[in-house]
Amino acid sequence: MKAKRMIIMLAGSAIVFGGVFGFVAFKNHMIKQFFATMPKPVISVTTAKAQMVDWRVVVPAVGTLQAVNGVDISGSVAGLVKAISFESGQDVKRGQVLVQLDTDVEMGDLRSAQAELGLAKTSHDRNMKLVRSDTVSVAALEKTEAELKVKQAKVGGLQAQIAKKTIAAPFDGRLGVRKIDLGQYVQPGQMVVNLQDLSLMLCDFTVSQKDLSLLGIGQTVRMTTDAWPGVTFEGQVAAIEPLVDAKTGMVSVQARFPNAEGRLRPGMFARIEIERPAGAPVVTVPGSAVAYNLHGDAVFVVKEEAGADGKTVSKAERVVVSLGERKDGLVVIKSGVAAGDVVVTSGQVKLEHGSLIHVAASDPLKTAAAGTVQ
Template identity: 65%
Template sequence: MNTKRMVVMLAVSGVVFGGVFGFVQFKNMMIKDYFANLPKPVITVTAQPAATEKWQRTVPAVGTLQAVNGVDISSSVAGLIKEIAFQSGQRVKKGDRLLRLDADVEQTDLHSAQADAELARISAKRQRTLVRTDTVSQAAVDKTEAELKVKEAKVAGIRATIEKKTVFAPFDGVLGVRKVDLGQYLQPGQAIVNLQDLSVMLADFTVSQKDLAALEVGAALAMTTDAWPERTFDGSISAVEPKVDEKTGMVMVQGRFPNPDGILRPGMFARIEVVRPSQADVVTVPINAVSYNLHGDSVFVVRDGTDGKEAVRTFVKVGERRDGKVAVLSGLSTGDVVVTSGQVKLETGSLVDIRADDPLRADASQLAQPPAKTE
């Protein structure tokens, strides 16, 4: 009896466990089948066809700006500062007085030297008169004449020293921050204030020797700066170094840029392009369409797929950038529709829906519309 009951219980248990196991297997199969037949998600993106544009050929470079005239004003003689005739940041003209040193001692020496010179002049005149009557010798006259010249030279030297006690602006420009104070003892060569002529800026930059053909004095330059990113400054090449650096293979070039409003400043970092006269046809796409990584630059191109429009990652070689666009040297053709936003969610084969409510993408949207279904 017990054996029969045990067999029945085992049979019932086998049926129950078999049913549970079968149900689990059936559930897993149904889930797998569901995901296998699940439609691909459609990702909304914006896109734009690659276009062909004519770009002026340029030689890019970077450089640093400096004023056409710039100097730290200093005095060539020492002295006590008696007068400061300028303010920091002041605009001055050539010849404007900037600073005067105490010259009282030199003025006294000048008066003494002038008296000695006058006495020597009178003595020389007398000697020239006496030599006609043979009262004095010609040698005595020559000696007196020489003494007169020495005295006059001393007067001239003291006057030159007194003139150097006053410092003038050597050219038109804008003064910097004053570096001395009234009553300070100024040493020769000590900086008083910086003066910069901002009317014209010079830009020193280097380019590769392979671009020497484009480096001609007078060739057009285009420059942009971080301070004024939306503005392009036009200039020209003013000088080309005649020697190529044998270590780097680079050539030093100097450009000249008018600066009538004074917004360019010495020391600024600048991006410069040497503009060539010829133009070239290039394939361009928006800069934000390109994904940059260590494996290579790429874009997502919209292609026709079995289920609709698909995004395909395409590796490209890019060139220079201008006005929000980048030149594609290889990997794309004119008319290829590239994704311009939404690339983060994409991978090769992803279904895409091009946003049609963006007027800038209207053309691409029309290109990517699926064919209409026939009734």
Template identity: 50%
Template sequence: MNAPSPTKAILRSIFSWKMLFMLIGSVAIFGGVFFKIFSGFAAMQAAMLNAPVPVVNVTAQPAESQDWGIEVSAIGVLEANRGVDVTTSVAGLVQQIKFESGEKVGQGQVLVQLDADVERANLASAQASLKLARADLERGQSLRSTDNISKATLEQRQSQYEVASAEVAALSAQIEKKVIGAPFNGVLGIRKVNVGQYLDAGNPIVNIQDLSKMLVNFSVSQKDLSDLKVGQAIRMSTDAYPVSSFDGTISAIEPLINQETGMVEVQGSFDNPQGLLRPGMFAKLAILLPTRMQVVVVPQTAISYSLYGDFVYIAKEGKAETGEAVTTVERRIVKSGERRNGVVLIEEGLKADEVVVTSGQLKLDSGTRVAIVKDETLVVPEEVPVE
């Protein structure tokens, strides 16, 4: 076997050294690049660690423990304690109108005067006949005492007097009916007649409503009948005054149960001193039963809803790694129940006095730092800007 020539040995040695130098150069170049990348990543991580943690402003309040009465809910329609269309029972021509639409009136106050000139003339004639009949009767009674006239003649004069008296009474009543007054204290509606208009008996003149007390009629299931009694408390709300509630009592319970529906009619009574309630309003009613229980409630705005259940955010005080006092939130699944007057009953998952977030939940997750601020949504500003 031939030995390699000296020239080939030298070339092989030179190429080995070149490869070594290239390898060392590559390592140096890529090592520098990797060092810069690592240094940049380390600096970024350090900056992130030193950056301030974002804090979300929220409003919050403690969950409350309340007496929660059991309620029976219903829907009803309001009507006035008394309300009618004022009409006339006799025909006649409208001579005077003595009221304005929407006016408050008292019982007996004259509203309309119908023309009664003919009736007054007839009454004057009847009164003259009555005067003559009375004189004849008195004269006959005097003569009868001395037997100067017969008993039959006296009875005839007595009859004539009574007929004349009845005619006067009838004409007086007819004239009185031509004066149409308010049947009770109340508020008038819109006028439906004009001066000079001829009215037939029964034509409406104006509506009058006694708004001092309102009645509401509603139905409840017969299964709740044993829990109801006259005088029981009722709470009512209406769409016209959504933030207000009205307290009343049960005034009557229908003795007959509807066989088709199994419902029983109930009537409630509400004082209406300010006249806020009006006939025809729809009302949401809650009959307050005597049984009560202690429950935990939160504002409706504190509840968030998802496919996995209802949840709230609980605000908790703690300390950061630096020792700084911080407030964070915990997302907690709860079981919510009945809703009343802007609050929700919490059946499971929450205790009284735990602080729940009431607004600002969209930016939250478990562990988010928060700052609890004052809720000024409904606060009236001290100075109203002038345009």
């Protein structure tokens, strides 16, 4: 009796569990069939063609501008400022007098020395005439000649000292802000005014030693500054430091830039671009087409296939690519994509290998953004 009950219980359990497992299997089958027969969504994307271009790579650098000639003008002797012959910001010529220091004491000493020089010259001339008649000795003549030279040297020294009291412009240029006042007593080396020759600007920058072979004297250099956005200044490489910095591996370079309009100023920071020689044509795609991944960079290439209804459909195929250099929004493709291939430039987030796509006339993100701007 007990055995019969056990058999009935086992049979009932088998029927129940069998029904459950059967239902689960049936459900999974129907789910798989649903997804297998469900039509794949068509994703809207934008595309661009991979193009073969003559790729010119630039060596970027950041530099600082300085004038071809620039100096803080100062006096070499002390003195009282007697006259100031310039205005702040004035353009001056070489040799133009800027400041005159008081020379009253030196002029008095000079007049005294000149009188002594005249007396010594007269005495020497007299002895030269008398030595011919043996009235005076040769030794007396030599003594007066030595005294004459001493007086000449004294006059020359005073004249040089007086000349130092006149401060003049050492070259053509533009003055800065005046640092002294009339009647002020200035010390040797005290700054009077800054002078900069703005006709030609120099830009000092550094490049990596790996780019040293790409540089040459006279090579074209392009420069942009924050002070003049959108304006590109062209110059030439003027000097390359022969010594490579052992600590950084960098090489110092100096470029010259004409500055006839005076827009560039010393001390400005500048962005430098040195063009490398043009190499072989390369395949490029927009930078937005590349999906960067640790397992390999890839792009989605558009392929045209015949659909089930005979109509042509567009699919996106994921292709792993090898990338090169980047510039102006473009990326060099070393392998994986050929010139003429159509690549997806937006909408890749929703794509997978083999996804159906619809090529939009424009970037939907840009269109939406433009529509929000009033």
